[in-house]
Amino acid sequence: MKTSVLFWIARIVAAVILVQTLYFKFSAAPESVFIFSTVGIEPWGRWLVGFLELVASVMLFIPATIWLGSILGIGLMVGALGMHVTLLGIEVQGDGGQLFIYALIVLICTLYSFWKSRQTIPTVLRKFLPSFLQ
Numbered sequence: 001m002k003t004s005v006l007f008w009i010a011r012i013v014a015a016v017i018l019v020q021t022l023y024f025k026f027s028a029a030p031e032s033v034f035i036f037s038t039v040g041i042e043p044w045g046r047w048l049v050g051f052l053e054l055v056a057s058v059m060l061f062i063p064a065t066i067w068l069g070s071i072l073g074i075g076l077m078v079g080a081l082g083m084h085v086t087l088l089g090i091e092v093q094g095d096g097g098q099l100f101i102y103a104l105i106v107l108i109c110t111l112y113s114f115w116k117s118r119q120t121i122p123t124v125l126r127k128f129l130p131s132f133l134q
Helices: 002-026 030-039 044-059 063-088 098-120
Strands: none
Touching (some): 002 030, 002 044, 002 063, 002 098, 030 044, 030 063, 044 063, 063 098
16 A cells, blocks of 8 residues: 555656646746756757656556656656756756756656556566566
């Protein structure tokens, strides 16, 4: 029972953070424009990342696609964290590292969600996974 509640909490937390940041990406908030300009992919990268975050958020609640939404979330957050560490810095425009922390939280939640949903990966794909994920 505890794992089921934790599984739901992890997916809800990840989705809420991902959806909450969509407003800033799609409304061209100055901080988002700054981030994606610094990375060199403004505006199309901002739109694409926002769209992929929306897709990941939805997939986290469809039982058959939780694993795929988790992988998408993991990939997006590894990219975000990588940009923070290499180009942006932990703190962006005086945010106190808030976006970095959000990315870490989403990464942890999606890693857990993937781990808990890995048995729903279609068999044809599961055979390509390392043994510890099967």
